[in-house]
Amino acid sequence: MGVSEDPARRGVPADSPGRPLPRGIHRESPVGEGVYLTKLDLAINWARKNSIWPLPFGTACCAIEFMGVVSSVFDLSRFGAEVVRFSPRQSDLLLVAGTVTYKQAPILRRIYEQMCEPKWVVAMGVCASSGGFYDNYCTLQGIDKVIPVDFYIAGCPPRPEAILQALLEIQKKIERNPAPR
Amino acid sequence: METRRAVDQEIREIDLAPLHARLGAAILGRESMVGMPVVRLARGAITEALRFLRDEPSYRFDMLTDLTVVDCGELRDGDRFDVVYLLHSLERGERLAIKSPVPEEDCWIETATGIYKNADWTEREAYDQYGVVFRDHPNLKRILNHKEFVGHPLRRDYDIYKGQWLSEVDDLEDELERRRRRDPTPRGGQADAMILNLGPSHPAAHGTLRNLVELEGETVRYCIPEIGYLHRGFEKSAETHEYNQVIPYTDRLNYCSCLINNVAYSRAVEALCGIEVTDRCKFIRVIITELSRIMDHLVCNAANLVDLGALTNYWYLFNLRERIYNVIESLTGARLTTSYTRIGGLWADITPDFEEAVRAVLKEVPKAVGDTLKLIARNKIFIDRTVGIGVIDAEEAISFGFTGPCLRATGYEYDLRKRHPYDHYDSFDFEIPSGHQGDTYDRVMVRFEEIRQSCRIVEQALDKMPSGPVNVEHPRIILPPKKQTYESIEGLVGHFKLIMHGVNPPVGEAYVATEAANGELGFFIVSDGGMKPYKCKVRPPCFHIYSALPRLVEGGMVADVVAILGSLNIIAGELDR
Numbered sequence: 001m002g003v004s005e006d007p008a009r010r011g012v013p014a015d016s017p018g019r020p021l022p023r024g025i026h027r028e029s030p031v032g033e034g035v036y037l038t039k040l041d042l043a044i045n046w047a048r049k050n051s052i053w054p055l056p057f058g059t060a061c062c063a064i065e066f067m068g069v070v071s072s073v074f075d076l077s078r079f080g081a082e083v084v085r086f087s088p089r090q091s092d093l094l095l096v097a098g099t100v101t102y103k104q105a106p107i108l109r110r111i112y113e114q115m116c117e118p119k120w121v122v123a124m125g126v127c128a129s130s131g132g133f134y135d136n137y138c139t140l141q142g143i144d145k146v147i148p149v150d151f152y153i154a155g156c157p158p159r160p161e162a163i164l165q166a167l168l169e170i171q172k173k174i175e176r177n178p179a180p181r
Numbered sequence: 182m183e184t185r186r187a188v189d190q191e192i193r194e195i196d197l198a199p200l201h202a203r204l205g206a207a208i209l210g211r212e213s214m215v216g217m218p219v220v221r222l223a224r225g226a227i228t229e230a231l232r233f234l235r236d237e238p239s240y241r242f243d244m245l246t247d248l249t250v251v252d253c254g255e256l257r258d259g260d261r262f263d264v265v266y267l268l269h270s271l272e273r274g275e276r277l278a279i280k281s282p283v284p285e286e287d288c289w290i291e292t293a294t295g296i297y298k299n300a301d302w303t304e305r306e307a308y309d310q311y312g313v314v315f316r317d318h319p320n321l322k323r324i325l326n327h328k329e330f331v332g333h334p335l336r337r338d339y340d341i342y343k344g345q346w347l348s349e350v351d352d353l354e355d356e357l358e359r360r361r362r363r364d365p366t367p368r369g370g371q372a373d374a375m376i377l378n379l380g381p382s383h384p385a386a387h388g389t390l391r392n393l394v395e396l397e398g399e400t401v402r403y404c405i406p407e408i409g410y411l412h413r414g415f416e417k418s419a420e421t422h423e424y425n426q427v428i429p430y431t432d433r434l435n436y437c438s439c440l441i442n443n444v445a446y447s448r449a450v451e452a453l454c455g456i457e458v459t460d461r462c463k464f465i466r467v468i469i470t471e472l473s474r475i476m477d478h479l480v481c482n483a484a485n486l487v488d489l490g491a492l493t494n495y496w497y498l499f500n501l502r503e504r505i506y507n508v509i510e511s512l513t514g515a516r517l518t519t520s521y522t523r524i525g526g527l528w529a530d531i532t533p534d535f536e537e538a539v540r541a542v543l544k545e546v547p548k549a550v551g552d553t554l555k556l557i558a559r560n561k562i563f564i565d566r567t568v569g570i571g572v573i574d575a576e577e578a579i580s581f582g583f584t585g586p587c588l589r590a591t592g593y594e595y596d597l598r599k600r601h602p603y604d605h606y607d608s609f610d611f612e613i614p615s616g617h618q619g620d621t622y623d624r625v626m627v628r629f630e631e632i633r634q635s636c637r638i639v640e641q642a643l644d645k646m647p648s649g650p651v652n653v654e655h656p657r658i659i660l661p662p663k664k665q666t667y668e669s670i671e672g673l674v675g676h677f678k679l680i681m682h683g684v685n686p687p688v689g690e691a692y693v694a695t696e697a698a699n700g701e702l703g704f705f706i707v708s709d710g711g712m713k714p715y716k717c718k719v720r721p722p723c724f725h726i727y728s729a730l731p732r733l734v735e736g737g738m739v740a741d742v743v744a745i746l747g748s749l750n751i752i753a754g755e756l757d758r
Contacts, residue, residue, distance in 0.1 A: 072496050
């Protein structure tokens, strides 16, 4: 997944000339040695994307796979997103893992509203994305009927790798967007 | 037809003379169902009959296994609904179904809440889904659907696609008020109350469960559970799909042990069809069932320990679960939602490396379990938090419909694998662990011991695995091999018929129970002879267990609610269906 350090570079100091810096951060500085210059937006986004605090709104089977993602084999913490928060006020990524029913919909909406800006939403699995094969009287046909969604993950349930990919895509999205302040 | 015989052999002919003597005029007739005899009763006599059947020493039907309604509108003229009571005498090993016809326009029946404690929730569900009113029920309100729902979705004329929005979450004030009136001197005391919502989005709620608790300090005075947040219409969906197409839906009932659901559902349909699967299929089913049981218990105990603050164990146990996932994935192609069984057999035979992989993973089980037990078994914090907490005795547990590890934790050794062996379980050497006092500690420890026993069963099943086909040879049940489909007219016709018209069980009903990880997982299936189930009711073990939560937590500390809830292993997919 391109996450582990390149073994050839292991032990190379962080500011060594051979090491690539995050996009938009410049080594040459008129101020002096060891000082880097960048745009504020880029620096904020860079920090933000590597310290996502997800709120797993786990309702069903997908939540079990989410447990797999945070456990040691797949290890979400490699992406800086292991600080799982169950309080919407503390988190910035709403990960809706599982089926949302009409009975649940007002709660999901309220949790989304309680989250502070900036915030992102991932619909994990087909139930959250579209209702999946629960096309019936009690299942909401996709959470995008009640809240906006940034990324949809296919699968029933998705494999843990797919969740990691979603996180990387969200990171890209955070990087691209102007940082809301 | 051998399965049907095998199922029938379990049933000893029940002597109905005492029941006749007591309520002769109210008995409308007898019927039969695969799995148990059926007595039809007039609705006015239902309470008396149930009380008599429970208390009479020659019957002792001490458990209401399930209560449901069949909408017979398309099956017959006359009264539209049949209220079905599935009774079970654990002591005598007998089952009996009581059916009581109820007309549509005057749709009521007496409540059984005074006789069986789990009648409270099962009757609420029947009211919610079918609109049958249970007279004198203390709290007859919707349970699975939301409060603004109009109509009764499991009636045959309710359109499956007709969703209904909810504008506002139920505050549960009405239920709390009724509880206060019914039980004016709670165990928590009388000082100022604090109302607290645990859930439905709560880290320790294990899915979308909601409990409204009224606290005095940290002591729970009243607890009102609200369920249905994951009610995703399993039963209605099953009615619109072919028998084999229902299997993926069963995966998602108890999603911690999907394979057991596959097996339990297939067994029920096979019993309805009167077919018996091959020996090799049975052994494979035993292996996957027991592997799933191990996985289920691992998740349950791991999550329960996390709730108690013992996070390290989660890594030990979940790593093992990942190893088993790998085996399951190589077998079925999926980690979680397996859909591995088919009516009459399996999707495919086991892979050549399966045995080796299973044996390798079994070697890792004692280490993970042993490491965890070393950390908790004599750990003072763990013992203080679990011993003597959430205690329930066997008699009350049975009245609530407890089965599986939660019932065995009370010291009552009851396991369908021993009492009504199926799939050759009687040929394996294993023990049924049981607890002493039915507290949280016992429930955790029973699960750990069951993991060990399941390992023993899997090893024996691998040793004794017979060769031969995994599917029955029956052109209307199992697809012919591809070669036959392409090269012979019989094969082509068999393929066409099965794809176009599906499996068609004969007209009838079956209730078949399987010992799942949580307890008795039963499927009550009604067939009208068509390719789709006319009705498919699940008897989820944790629905009944969860209805006892107020009884277990009231009077205790609020922190213990979390510990008790975790030890009951409530899986929302199965609870709400």
